[in-house]
Amino acid sequence: MNCVGQCYDGANVMSGTASGVQARIRNEIPHALYTHCYAHRINLVLVHCVSDIVEVNDFFDTVQQLYDFISNSHTRHELFLAAQKKLNQLVLELEQTATTRWLYWYRCIIKFMLRYEAILSTLQAAAEIHSGRDASEAAGLLTKVESFSFIVLFFTSWRSFWG
Numbered sequence: 001m002n003c004v005g006q007c008y009d010g011a012n013v014m015s016g017t018a019s020g021v022q023a024r025i026r027n028e029i030p031h032a033l034y035t036h037c038y039a040h041r042i043n044l045v046l047v048h049c050v051s052d053i054v055e056v057n058d059f060f061d062t063v064q065q066l067y068d069f070i071s072n073s074h075t076r077h078e079l080f081l082a083a084q085k086k087l088n089q090l091v092l093e094l095e096q097t098a099t100t101r102w103l104y105w106y107r108c109i110i111k112f113m114l115r116y117e118a119i120l121s122t123l124q125a126a127a128e129i130h131s132g133r134d135a136s137e138a139a140g141l142l143t144k145v146e147s148f149s150f151i152v153l154f155f156t157s158w159r160s161f162w163g
Contacts, residue, residue, distance in 0.1 A: 003032040009040040059153040062144045063108060064097045066119065069126075069141055071096075073134075076126050083121040089114075109157050116154075119145065 006022050008014035014021045015036065022034040050056050070080045071094065084091050095111050098104035112119065123145070126138035144150055 001029060003029050005033045005035060007035045007037050009037050055149060055153060059150060059157070060097055060105070062141070062150060063112060066112075066141055066145065067094045067096050067108070069137060070094060070119075070122060076122065076134075076138075079125050080115075080118060080122040083118040083125070084115060086121070087118055089118060094119075105157075109154075112154070116145075 003025065006025055008020075008022060012020060015034065017023050025032050026034065070076050080094075081091055092111050092115055094115070095104060095108040097108050120142065123138045123142040127135050127142060130138060145154075
């Protein structure tokens with residue numbers, strides 16, 4: 001009964017006016033006002049603004065494609081693990097991007113930065129040992145992640161996260 005407010009993201013299960021958590025709490029405590037989470041709103045605005053910048057959109061698309069390429073194949077995933085071990089690095093798994101949370105982008109960029117050399121090694125190995133579509137996809141991703149524009153955006157995003 002001491003609740004004065006409630007704040008959630010826009011997920012229907014939380015903010016739904018008929019059967020969401022906020023509606024159920026309001027039925028019990030009518031004075032507990034619901035507010036859409038401002039942090040979530042800011043995130044949605046940032047994602048929308050950034051998605052209109054073609055180069056930034058391409059950058060994060062490439063990072064997601066790289067995650068998919070390595071993670072969706074046992075052989076390529078093993079190449080990535082072996083590349084990290086060969087470089088005497090602790091094994092890290094890459095992170096997937098998610099447009100609804102900056103935290104996922106942050107984790108993705110951090111791990112990408114920490115394992116950039118292992119990623120390059122994995123793509124080179126995949127381009128050499130695979131054939132057909134997998135080899136050309138590896139070569140294409142390698143070209144993208146070694147390009148000047150990608151590296152500039154990569155270090156710019158890294159710098160923005162670390163100040």
